[in-house]
Amino acid sequence: MSTDTLQELTRKGYSAGFVTDVEADTLPPGLDEDVIRQLSRKKGEPSFLLEWRLKSYRHWLTMKEPRWQAVRYAPIDYQAIRYYSAPKQKPKKGSLDEVDPEILRTYEKLGIPLHEQKLLQNVAVDAVFDSVSVATTFRDKLYKAGVIFCSFSEAVREHPELVERYLGSVVPYSDNFFAALNSAVFSDGSFCYVPKGVRCPMELSTYFRINAADTGQFERTLLVADEGATVSYLEGCTAPMRDTNQLHAAVVELVALDGANIKYSTVQNWYPGDAEGRGGIFNFVTKRGIAHRDAKISWTQVETGSAITWKYPSVILKGDNAVGEFYSVALTNHRQQADTGTKMVHIGKNTRSTIVSKGISAGHGQNTYRGLVKVLKSAQDARNYTQCDSLLLGDKCGAHTLPYIEVKNASSQVEHEASTSKIGEDQLFYCRQRGISQEDAVSMIVNGFCRQVFKELPMEFAVEAQKLLGVSLEGSVG
Amino acid sequence: MTSGLAHYLDVATRFQAERADAPVWLKRLREEALRQFERQGLPTPRDEEWKYTSVAPVEARPFSLPRELVGSADVAAEVARLSSAGPRLVFVDGRLDSSLSVLGGLPRGMTLKPLRDALRDDEAVLAEVLGQRARAEAHPFVALNAALLEDGVFLRLGRGVRGEAPVQVLFLSRAGGEAVLSSPRVVVVAEEGSEATLVETYAGAGASFTNTVTEVTLGDNASLNHVKLQVEGDAALHLGVLHSRLGRDSRFASHAFNLGAALARNEVHAAFAGEGGDCTLNGLFVGQGTQHLDHRTDLDHAVPRCTSRELYKGVLDGRAHGAFHGRVRVRENAQRTDARQTSRNLLLSETAQVDARPQLEIFADDVKCAHGAAVGRLDENALFYLRSRGIDRAQAEQLLTHAFASELVRAVPEGNVRARVEAMLALKLPGAPRLEVTA
Structure with a gap:
């Protein structure tokens, strides 16, 4: 591709990178037990939660930051981070009129209308602005169906028994360094409970937005699908452009009880930093689900943002006949790094898992798939199929595939396939000679490469993901 | 002491x-x-x-x-x-x-x-x-x-x-x-x-x-x-x-x-x-009893235009534990690399186990690289086919196991050496010589 087209393309950048000017209620930077107590007091939390936070914090102090990952970053100063930042507003009463109009405009700019009457698609949104949830739409309609969908803080106040029962049951506070930190300081997030046998009448969605500077975003999502329940959940993320790195260490826990079905989709578009690798979000997230008997958990993720993406959405296939799925597209451009994949732990009989991972590297991007498929002795007739493909666009990027396969049961069948390639000259030539421009041809081929994953996304998201991929790749193909 | x-x-x-x-x-x-x-x-x-x-x-x-x-x-x-x-x-x-x-x-x-x-x-x-x-x-x-x-x-x-x-x-x-x-x-x-x-x-x-x-x-x-x-x-x-x-x-x-x-x-x-190098890494391991057999391979494509082919197969019976960890690295500028890595493992008993870690680390774009890993047991359809031809189950299992392993024996280039490997393998996988007679 000619340099002119390249320059033309690089001009277009990250469109969600603006800052919203809202007054914020923040805690000073730094972390100690007092900060945690203050934070807990601000949120009016019951004592069990404060105790849990302190236990997590004390455990975190004994842990070392992990170093095994294939990503490099400057050390994080945990005392320089603000652990709480909330837009100043009146207490939430469920009416959108009380939400700061600046915030509403922010979400509209991002294409997420919170006004229910304007909503065309059938999606309930919980909007998280910096550390706290600012609005949840369609609550009444969901409530009639028996579905609880609210911010985590509300859940703590209104359904403490559910929170106490399931919080930390999938990702214990001692799980890993960042999960322990999150458990100590998480400020908000989404909570969802779908009762027995209920099919959630609409898609649920959380939209995360980091706005304030120097804050860390530590939200926690807890999603419980009771026996036979079905729910589909979407998550989207953006942040302003800043030239310092911001830490985002979230925890997502999914509980699928017997026969339940959870579909969790993520379109992650945190600010990736500029072309030289300045700024951007460190996205260090722990996501895990536990699938009981006949349950199914399906993770779909499209990771185009963040300076560093480091996460492994996992499924513990605990019950017999449980099913786990992981569909992922991870794109790294410029100086972005991604070390992502999944863990499928087969415990129950006849458990099945499918992993489809598509990695795209461009510029100086480094993209690593790291995955574990573990079949325990009890997992009679377990089945796994893994496919990891990498596409390299440019000669300065890297693509790495590091699967771990551990099988302790002879009746199981585990397959892993991976390939790495670049866009074929003949494919491009074919498109060009039919009058398709170079950029369109590349974007077409890349979208084709990701098709298997995109078709798993709910419709609205699939369209967004395709557009996102186009924008993120601009300036890198040639 | x-x-x-x-x-x-x-x-x-x-x-x-x-x-x-x-x-x-x-x-x-x-x-x-x-x-x-x-x-x-x-x-x-x-x-x-x-x-x-x-x-x-x-x-x-x-x-x-x-x-x-x-x-x-x-x-x-x-x-x-x-x-x-x-x-x-x-x-x-x-x-x-x-x-x-x-x-x-x-x-x-x-x-x-x-x-x-x-x-x-x-x-x-x-x-x-x-x-x-x-x-x-x-x-x-x-x-x-x-x-x-x-x-x-x-x-x-x-x-x-x-x-x-x-x-x-x-x-x-x-x-x-x-x-x-x-x-x-x-x-x-x-x-x-x-x-x-x-x-x-x-x-x-x-x-x-x-x-x-x-x-x-x-x-x-x-x-x-x-x-x-x-x-x-x-x-x-x-x-x-x-x-x-x-x-x-x-x-x-x-x-x-x-x-x-x-x-x-x-x-x-x-x-x-x-440039222009060609490397083949073949491996076969057969574990029984409480044997622990571990394999580590590393292919460093540091220069352009080299080809590598890797095939490791494991047969594990009893309480044996097999492991394969293979890494293929394609360095920056090692364009036109063609690398393929395969790990296949056969578990013959409920208590055998295997761990496989095929790794690709690729820093160049004009490359053809693929790897695959599989763990499983003998194909029930193949067993059924043989049994429908009057071969008993035990013998059918031996035949298929031997067929799985012999791909690597056949790849040994020198006749005398190949025959020796074959004989050693037959000691570990009994039944194979008998089948050769019937074949």
Whole structure:
């Protein structure tokens, strides 16, 4: 591709990178037990939660930051981070009129209308602005169906028994360094409970937005699908452009009880930093689900943002006949790094898992798939199929595939396939000679490469993901 | 009595003290290696490189260094069974047995001698390669081997030399007596355009600990077929590391058969140093009882236009534990690399287990790289087909298992060697010879 087209393309950048000017209620930077107590007091939390936070914090102090990952970053100063930042507003009463109009405009700019009457698609949104949830739409309609969908803080106040029962049951506070930190300081997030046998009448969605500077975003999502329940959940993320790195260490826990079905989709578009690798979000997230008997958990993720993406959405296939799925597209451009994949732990009989991972590297991007498929002795007739493909666009990027396969049961069948390639000259030539421009041809081929994953996304998201991929790749193909 | 790391440090320190009159370069090499061993210590499963293998058995017994050899007529039959016509060097309990070795009739331009002699006579050649391929600072057991460097084999192929018959190196351990730690080093230097086949066989009934290192240097357009047959006894410990460096347009094929020992780990590393190289890494392991068989391969595509093919297969029965960790690295600028890596594993019992880690690390874009790994049991449809033809289940299982394994035996290039591998495999997978008769 000619340099002119390249320059033309690089001009277009990250469109969600603006800052919203809202007054914020923040805690000073730094972390100690007092900060945690203050934070807990601000949120009016019951004592069990404060105790849990302190236990997590004390455990975190004994842990070392992990170093095994294939990503490099400057050390994080945990005392320089603000652990709480909330837009100043009146207490939430469920009416959108009380939400700061600046915030509403922010979400509209991002294409997420919170006004229910304007909503065309059938999606309930919980909007998280910096550390706290600012609005949840369609609550009444969901409530009639028996579905609880609210911010985590509300859940703590209104359904403490559910929170106490399931919080930390999938990702214990001692799980890993960042999960322990999150458990100590998480400020908000989404909570969802779908009762027995209920099919959630609409898609649920959380939209995360980091706005304030120097804050860390530590939200926690807890999603419980009771026996036979079905729910589909979407998550989207953006942040302003800043030239310092911001830490985002979230925890997502999914509980699928017997026969339940959870579909969790993520379109992650945190600010990736500029072309030289300045700024951007460190996205260090722990996501895990536990699938009981006949349950199914399906993770779909499209990771185009963040300076560093480091996460492994996992499924513990605990019950017999449980099913786990992981569909992922991870794109790294410029100086972005991604070390992502999944863990499928087969415990129950006849458990099945499918992993489809598509990695795209461009510029100086480094993209690593790291995955574990573990079949325990009890997992009679377990089945796994893994496919990891990498596409390299440019000669300065890297693509790495590091699967771990551990099988302790002879009746199981585990397959892993991976390939790495670049866009074929003949494919491009074919498109060009039919009058398709170079950029369109590349974007077409890349979208084709990701098709298997995109078709798993709910419709609205699939369209967004395709557009996102186009924008993120601009300036890198040639 | 000391144990673990302290024991090995003690053994190596005494070994080096007894050889205070060695040439300065050799003394320095051994001493530096000992420092590197001490620095690294013995690995634990917490080390990512040793995740699936515990070397606790290495620490559990105080292995001692080989003694001078007296009378080895009792192994003559074993030597005959494990070798064929052609040059050979035989080591018994870690020491060279000249009476069983054959060094005559070498083609012009080929040097084959005990390493002990080469350390004395060939400093100029050795200094360039010894410890340069297999580096003590990168691996604790390579360091231990270098700290105890003395016995082994030196094979040099001059320009354009073609070895007709395979060069055979046999390491035998005998039952009874002390638990011996032998640390052989095999050094191969193949100059431009030369060609040969080298067979390393490790066998015997002893409860020995073999810690072997092989270093291969291939000049431009040179070619080496390397066959390693490990059929040590049930109580033996075997750690083997092979490093090879491939010159421009050179060809290296490794055929590793890991069948014996209680605990065996075999490492094969290949690094391309010139364009147009071609590397084949084949491996077969068959584990039964409580055997632990670990395999580590590393292919370094450091330069453009090289091809590698890797196929490792495992058959695991009883409570055996198999592991495969293969890495393919394609460095920046190593364009036009064509690499393929496959790991296939067959579990024959409910209690066998396997861990597979195929890894691709790719820093160049104009490449064709693929890897695959599979774990499973015998295909029920294939079994049904055979049974519908009147073959009973047990025999059908043997037939299919043998078919699975024999792909790698067939890939061995030299007829006599292939027949020997076949015979060794038949001892581990009974039923196969009977089927050959019926076939």
